[in-house]
Amino acid sequence: MDKATFKKNQPVVYRTLSRALKQARIAHAYMFAGPKSAETKETALLFVQSLFCPHPDEDGFACMTCPSCRRYAARESIDVEWVELDRIKKKDILALQQKFSVTAMEKGGKRVYVLDGFDKATPDASNALLKFLEEPGDNLFGILLVENPGNTLTTIQSRCQLIQFRPGAARYVKEGLLAITSEENAKMLASAGYSLEDAKTWLEQEAFETIHEGAREFLENIHSVVAVYHMQKEVFPAKGPNTTKEWVRLWLLWLLYYIKRADIAPLDFEQKIGVTAILIETLDVLNRPVDLALCLDKVYARVRKVVRK
Structure with a gap:
């Protein structure tokens, strides 16, 4: 430090x-x-x-x-x-x-x-x-x-x-990360509230890009069952190595980051509000004991219901 x-x-x-x-x-x-x-x-x-x-x-x-x-x-x-x-x-x-x-x-x-x-x-x-x-x-x-x-x-x-403690400066975290990762990674981790050291630890792990790409693909295919299939089979399979609270939380934060971008998340205003509420509620759920596979299935189902309206 x-x-x-x-x-x-x-x-x-x-x-x-x-x-x-x-x-x-x-x-x-x-x-x-x-x-x-x-x-x-x-x-x-x-x-x-x-x-x-x-x-x-x-x-x-x-x-x-x-x-x-x-x-x-x-x-x-x-x-x-x-x-x-x-x-x-x-x-x-x-x-x-x-x-x-x-x-x-x-x-x-x-x-x-x-x-x-x-x-x-x-x-x-x-x-x-x-x-x-x-x-x-x-x-x-x-x-x-x-x-x-x-x-x-x-x-x-x-x-x-x-x-x-007062919140750390996101600008300081972002600047510290730009030397070792992409601007997108640096911006998301900083805006999500990670400290510089915690962010570096995440970036060093191979699963980071798997979760990153999983979030992007989920939103790009959010109107299709393909999104859910990919998550269940490739990103968060039951008892898979990445199916942990930490990685699920990171995936949710990536979704919240991307949901503001029209080119990544093809959603109208009401759909964005609905999906955002689900993601924020799930972040809170992760603070308690939870069956992750069941929790994720509920997220997929609730998101599908919102985007079909």
């Missing part, structure tokens, strides 16, 4: 975390709230590195180059646990509690956990974490990454210091 860019794009967050680090007044739990483009996960890594770095800068942040910083960037410390799942469950919190029931191994005795996407956690996971937060251990620090803090228990919110 480029600290100068962080300071420029998130000045309030930068000052708040800098003050905590310089004064050694670290809260037991933080809630980093903001969209993917805000780079909350990248900031969490920098903050974790800063808690252990022996050579912090004048603002208290990690140098990012020493052996300690490199070890935490590589996720090689047993005293920092990252939980990154589609949906965090009670068993994941209990496993975390069990792991941190022993003393820390690193110098300084600090232990840190990062819960990515905690606003999508199950109710049981939230209740389990609440008990964890009510009795924080010495030198134990938590960072909850959420897009919508309103989807977490108010009792959890009250036990965390809320750090609200």
Whole structure:
């Protein structure tokens, strides 16, 4: 993470975390709230590195180059646990509690956990974490990454210091991607709210273009059953390697991007409104446990119904 860019794009967050680090007044739990483009996960890594770095800068942040910083960037410390799942469950919190029931191994005795996407956690996971937060251990620090803090228990919110991120600049993300991909890819990923690092990760995967072309072909053939057949057989077959929430979400975002273009989406105004509503609703459905094959079949059927009107 480029600290100068962080300071420029998130000045309030930068000052708040800098003050905590310089004064050694670290809260037991933080809630980093903001969209993917805000780079909350990248900031969490920098903050974790800063808690252990022996050579912090004048603002208290990690140098990012020493052996300690490199070890935490590589996720090689047993005293920092990252939980990154589609949906965090009670068993994941209990496993975390069990792991941190022993003393820390690193110098300084600090232990840190990062819960990515905690606003999508199950109710049981939230209740389990609440008990964890009510009795924080010495030198134990938590960072909850959420897009919508309103989807977490108010009792959890009250036990965390809320750090609200403002949306990242789409222009910055787009410019950072143009050196490695097409303008269309860069524009879509930036407008969809992906951070620069997340966007680069997507682009590195072979399935990215499969999903991209799948969205384009679906809209080009939206008035024909060919569109559905191609999706079911080639792009998202049942139990196929690409039939995951992440790839389905990306496909939906490509559809929303293309639906504004008359040359790609041959739809009238009312049809565009109807299809857009279906896609946005499905994005919300993906935040909950769902049978993806059934979910996709419902999308195909509902879209077909709209375009036949």
